[in-house]
Amino acid sequence: MPLVNVIPGEKIPTAPLNTRLPVWRIPGWLLVFVWLGRGTFRSVVLTGRYWWITGPLAVSGWLIQAHGWLALLSVVSGLAAAIAAWWRFYPASWMRFGWYPLVGRCRRLWIYRRGWTPAMTACGLASMHGGQRWVPRLLGVRSDQWGDRVTVRLLPGQHPDDWSKAAPRLAYSFRLREARAFTTDRPDRVVLYFARRDPLAAVVDPLPVPATLDLSGLEVGKQEAGTPYRLRLAGSHVLIAGATNSGKGSVIWSLLRSLAAGISSGLVEVWAFDPKGGMELAAGAPLFARFVYDDPEAMAGVLEEAVKRMRQRAARLRGITRQHTPTADEPLILVLVDELAALTAYLTDRKIRDRIRESLSLLLSQGRAVGVHVIAALQDPRKEVLPFRDLFPTRIALRMTEPEQSDLVLGDGARDRGATCDLIPETSPGIGFVVLEGVREPVRVRFSYLDDDDLADLAAIYAPGGER
Structure with missing residues (x-):
């Protein structure tokens, strides 16, 4: 191979790179066949996909061709009569x-x-790949x-x-x-x-009281599909959060109405706490086994008593069963707290506040299996107000004032998945989103509304030991 002498500083000429692609010449008759084949294939696919259009058209054309317009008119009239009778x-x-x-x-x-x-x-939601959409x-x-x-x-x-x-x-x-x-x-x-x-635009009237207690599905309102919504209480605690006049009372009273048969028969004991002086829960006082509303120290004492009952029951059920079944001797204990933040954050007495927090933490972490359930409502869902928020498997978020509050109550990403609680209008109290433990999507629900007369009838008819 001959050697090339290179003078320093001299540029070596290089041949340009040939990047011309080969040209394939396709005959015109072949392109026609390709276009015809592609068009035929697409026509067959569309005909099969839209059979509910092409089928009747084909049958109509055959009837006209074989028997005339009168035959087609007779068939259409018969089908119309059959559909009218069906409707x-x-x-x-x-x-x-x-x-x-x-x-x-x-x-x-x-x-x-x-x-x-x-x-x-x-x-x-579309993407580009290889130059194609x-x-x-x-x-x-x-x-x-x-x-x-x-x-x-x-x-x-x-x-x-x-x-x-x-x-x-x-x-x-x-x-x-x-x-x-x-x-x-x-x-x-x-x-x-x-x-x-919107099937939830109208107010949901009070639902019928079930004859038997079913903790696996308490009918409390209507969901977005227009069907009844049933909330599971067995093995769960319920957190209700919402702004002022968002309908927290509708959720509470809907749950109590679904539990009314169990309350009357003694299968359910309701221990009610109303830090607002009894303004919300006083109408149902005959339904409650315990009702505390004005003394924070008394509330702390009753909560500690609930913890004591929980531990005694756990000792009796240990080694026998892992899930409590309500009976007249061992009823389900429902700890109902309206405005939970008044007990966990707003109390000025630190000792009483710590006692209440400790009792609630124990009830939430250990009470489900032994039949001690907590239903709590509050307005402010911040972590410093409710530090044990994650102990509630069932969470209900009604109308909120800020977009971030949906995620605070229902979990991260809940608003992106459709729980737009801040967009619920003030004229629609009782509408909210429910998230269950282990379920990704929130469910939009409107809870039933009970007026004062409905509450009075409920308390008079279904009081424990009363005659219905």
């Missing part, structure tokens, strides 16, 4: 299996499908009288929290006011609920 005599079945599935398909085609790609792009796939739409449930397949790298944060923007993209995201049994899917109407 007239079985309206619930018609709405569930006939009307709402049709509404869902129409809304999927004309509302969601048409604006799906622009909405996904504008809300940051990837859009989450719309799998289905199920409608009812209140809203639409839109099932979506997630793109790789997406998380349900991404959809929870984007849900308010998606709602306005489709000309609606509210949307929330829910997880499903499948990790690659998410369900978006778009509300068209």
Whole structure:
């Protein structure tokens, strides 16, 4: 190989890099066949996907071709008569299996499908890869009288929290006011609920008192789907938080009404504490086994007595059972505290305040298994006001004054998942969000409202030992 002499400082000429790509010339007739094949494939897919449109059109065309217009008119008239009879005599079945599935398909085609790609792009839910736009796939739409449930397949790298944060923007993209995201049994899917109407706009009347005590599901109000909401008390404590006039009393009295049969039969003992001088709970005084409302020292003493009863019961049940079952001899003890912050933060007597805090901490940490449950309401959810907030497995957040308070009560990220407590209007007391231990999504609920006459009747009829 010959050697090249290089003079110092002299530039060596280099040949330019050839980056020209090879050109493939495709005949025109081949492009025509490719376009025809692609169009045929898409036509078949669309025909199968929208069979509920193409099927009737095909049958109508065949009837006209084979038997004429009169045959088609006769078939259409018969179907219309059958549908009218179905709607007239079985309206619930018609709405569930006939009307709402049709509404869902129409809304999927004309509302969601048409604006799906622009909405996904504008809300940051579409992605670019390899120069192509990837859009989450719309799998289905199920409608009812209140809203639409839109099932979506997630793109790789997406998380349900991404959809929870984007849900308010998606709602306005489709000309609606509210949307929330829910997880499903499948990790690659998410369900978006778009509300068209609010089933919780009207006040919920007092619910019937159940004949038997069922701690696994106390009916206390109505949830967003328009169905009754049942709250589990067995093995749980309940924290209720909300601003002034947000409806904390509705939650308390709805729970007591659901427990009324157990209170009357002696299966439930209610120990009530009302630091506000008895203004809220005095109407139900006949229902309570203990009622303390004006003396902080007396409240501390009753709470210490509850701790003593809890420990005695634990000693009797140790080695026999891990979960208490209420009986007349061993009733469920319900410690009901209205305005908990008045006992844990606002008391000026430090010794009494520490006694109350210690008793409540013991009841919350050890009482569930032995049938001692705590229901507490407060306005200020800050950590320094309620240091043992995490000991409440069931949390209810009503209207709040600040966005951050939703996460303080319900847990981190609750507001991003739809618990917009600060947006609840003042004209809708009793509406709130419920979060259960181990359940990711908050549930929107409106609790029933009991006026003074309802409370008087409840106390007179279901007082312990009274005759109904």
